[in-house]
Amino acid sequence: MFRAGETRQKKLNLLKQLPSEIHTSSVPSPSSEGRELSYGLEFINNLSKSTATSLKRFMYTKNNCDFKIISKNLDDDINIDELAKLVSVTTEDGEFFKDWLSCYVTDASAETITPAYNDTILNHDLKLEFLQPKLNIFCTSNHIRLISIRSHHVVLRCKLKKKLSKFTTKDGGNTTSHLCDVKNCLRPEHLIIENMAMNGSRLACPGVILILQNQEPNTPKKIMQIKPCQHGINRRNASGNFLKFSCRKIQVMIEDADTIEYIKKLV
Numbered sequence: 001m002f003r004a005g006e007t008r009q010k011k012l013n014l015l016k017q018l019p020s021e022i023h024t025s026s027v028p029s030p031s032s033e034g035r036e037l038s039y040g041l042e043f044i045n046n047l048s049k050s051t052a053t054s055l056k057r058f059m060y061t062k063n064n065c066d067f068k069i070i071s072k073n074l075d076d077d078i079n080i081d082e083l084a085k086l087v088s089v090t091t092e093d094g095e096f097f098k099d100w101l102s103c104y105v106t107d108a109s110a111e112t113i114t115p116a117y118n119d120t121i122l123n124h125d126l127k128l129e130f131l132q133p134k135l136n137i138f139c140t141s142n143h144i145r146l147i148s149i150r151s152h153h154v155v156l157r158c159k160l161k162k163k164l165s166k167f168t169t170k171d172g173g174n175t176t177s178h179l180c181d182v183k184n185c186l187r188p189e190h191l192i193i194e195n196m197a198m199n200g201s202r203l204a205c206p207g208v209i210l211i212l213q214n215q216e217p218n219t220p221k222k223i224m225q226i227k228p229c230q231h232g233i234n235r236r237n238a239s240g241n242f243l244k245f246s247c248r249k250i251q252v253m254i255e256d257a258d259t260i261e262y263i264k265k266l267v
């Protein structure tokens with residue numbers, strides 16, 4: 001994200017980027033998910049959708065999850081209240097984008113720079129009626145006393161039609177990807193499966209750009225244009241909903257004579 005004081009030219013340059021310009025070679029990789037989680041994945045895959053959903057609800061409650069906009073994902077040139085009040089030329093107004101941007105995060109470390117993934121330990125102490133019989137059988141047959149699962153894997157199990165495949169950071173392999181770059185976010189809409197190159201390239205992506213126009217004094221600004229990020233535009237199966245897979249970060253630009261002129265040249 002561009003912080004206050006960084007040049008306006010950088011934002012203008014963002015508008016120039018073409019959909020094909022996703023650079024994957026020069027961005028840092030997200031932390032590996034390659035560590036051994038195979039028991040966890042196997043156990044999650046063996047759960048029915050309804051049991052997985054009960055487990056998801058348990059995790060949300062246990063972690064005091066709540067909707068929250070993580071400050072790094074919103075341009076410093078606008079605050080959350082201003083964002084929510086934006087009016088729009090389309091149905092995607094400020095309230096829409098406030099919800100679109102909000103993560104569903106565990107209460108711990110939501111604002112740390114590098115929050116850890118949220119893990120859930122499943123063992124006898126939990127005494128979860130809906131889970132205990134399956135847990136006992138699984139632990140006994142594998143000679144283990146507990147299972148450590150990545151909480152967001154459970155969310156994905158509930159969300160996706162297919163069972164989860166083994167995740168790998170190797171070329172072409174699948175990883176779990178947070179559209180918001182917030183590791184402890186457990187919001188289903190912010191979680192997808194994609195390959196490592198795409199996942200890594202999201203780190204450097206500025207996200208969606210909103211072109212705003214000043215209105216009368218003391219009235220909210222108006223969203224005149226919405227520029228989804230390249231990930232959202234390039235994603236197959238987006239069915240024209242380019243915001244669905246766009247990185248959940250927002251940059252804003254105030255439409256003035258310079259910006260209008262610049263955009264005209266791009267078209």
Ligand SMILES: [Zn+2]
Nearest residue numbers: 103180185190
């Ligand atoms: Zn999120």
Ligand SMILES: [Zn+2]
Nearest residue numbers: 205229231247
């Ligand atoms: Zn992106």
